[in-house]
Amino acid sequence: MRTLGFGALTGVSAAVAALGVAEPVAAGIGRGSSPVVAVGLAFIDLVPRPVKDFGIETFGQNDKVALLSGVFVILAIFAVVCGVVSLRRRLLGAAGVALFGVVGVVAAVTRPDAGPLASLPAVVGAAAGVGVLLFLAPRAAAAASARPPIRSSKLESPTEPTPVGESRLRAESATGGADAMRTKTPDGVRRGTTATSRRGFLLVSGSVLAVSAGLGAAGRYLTSLRDVTAERLNLTLPAAADPTPPLPTDVDLKLPDLTPFLTPDKDFYRVDTALAVPQLSTDDYRLKIHGRVRNPMTITYQDLLDRPLVERVITLSCVSNEVGGTLAGTARWLGVPLKALLDEVQPENGADQIVTKSVDGWTCGTPTSVVRDGRDALIVVGMNGKPLPIERGYPVRMLVPGLYGYVSATKWLVDLELTSFADFDPYWVKRGWKAQAPIKTFSRIDTPRPLASSKAGPIAVAGVAWAQHRGIERVEVRVDGGAWNTATLAPVPSEDTWRQWRWDWDATKATPGQHTLEVRATDRTAATQPERRAKPFPDGATGWHSVVVTVE
Structure with missing residues (x-):
């Protein structure tokens, strides 16, 4: 059990070091994400549909917390195994840590939005983890195998040494004092008394954990500097050129336990694949409209605000909603009519699908005909009288009434491409969901x-x-x-x-x-x-x- 404990601490220290070092690197890259998030996103992409359904049914809107918790648990177990193995076979334990780094690299570079430096956090983190494990493993082995000093079973006089004491003093005098009580392990690390070896190992591993936690906190702080919360709070949207009429006086029956007609922002459902909520500033925002169009264009956030805005009350619903479920909500939405933008770019014949892309690479396909049939399809900038909440797609999202969200409601929208259903299958369609999905009664x-x-x-x-x-x-x-x-x-x-x-x-x-x-x-x-x-x-x-x- 003592050996298991030292090995476990070695592996956990290496894992924490890997994650701690990776965080500031990811923050420095900007678009890069931590290896844990990258692995979590890859898990979402790869797991079978029934597993996804189970996660949503079991954890609801807490599915992302459950997923990240699961990733951390698996990482901790794997780290413990690597640490225990490293006490006898250091290189094998180090290879295990490196393997997890390889998983992080593959997860990062296969993301749709992966940049040239996407793999760097996982590479640097894995190198740090391997280094820490190789450094701690021999010291953990020494601490685990150290034995307490031999003590006489007889009471020793404080003034007259016992024969055992005399022998010990002579041995220490002849071979260099206290070093005589230490031997070298095959790894070259001196093995001393139990107290000395344990104390030294715990001190070193504790220092590694503390430094790693500090680096992780620094990385999170650097990431928070890109948080757009303050920007959103200071943003004032223009009034709608076409406001929604006042709601009927009896639109809300106001009975106990009855869902309110308008859903408060904090209660609006959230279902998406973003483990880390994108932080997209209006200063850098660009919406690219291209593909099978005659007049492609790129629009800034200010360009959208300068256009005539319309306000509409619309209910959104998620296709994952079970019978009796609560994955639906109603709000006042402010935005630019999507039909007007399509009229400007002039889609070509046969461009029957609009593929929209989130800043994190998620894709959605919407029938072009539905957007142009007179319904209030919007490029949305506001919700319930304020800029979009960050979790709801700030600064810009799409909304098409009458369609489930996975084919109509892209959040953190940055790209709109005219194509065809025959040429491209969006994210959920690739996973077996229908390409066209009108909301059911x-x-x-x-x-x-x-x-x-x-x-x-x-x-x-x-x-x-x-x-x-x-x-x-x-x-x-x-x-x-x-x-x-x-x-x-x-x-x-x-x-x-x-x-x-x-x-x-x-x-x-x-x-x-x-x-x-x-x-x-x-x-x-x-x-x-x-x-x-x-x-x-x-x-x-x-x-x-x-x-x-x-x-x-």
């Missing part, structure tokens, strides 16, 4: 909550329903598989938002015990939600949402 019960209990009497059943760009025509609720009852619908500003609904259930005569409430919606094309439950893959979930409640 959806409804959800917010109140009463699942497994809630209520006294017999009137019970308000309420929730939200959406079918963006088609609109909700009717919502129906039933109890225990009985007849469908038509709910009252709240007014909405347009067909591009969700709609609150309410039905008052008279549970006065309901038998005590559990009852099942179900909801379904019908859109304005007369299409009703299908009853059959289907998972989100490959183009959105289907099925009626239900909750079980208890009447007392």
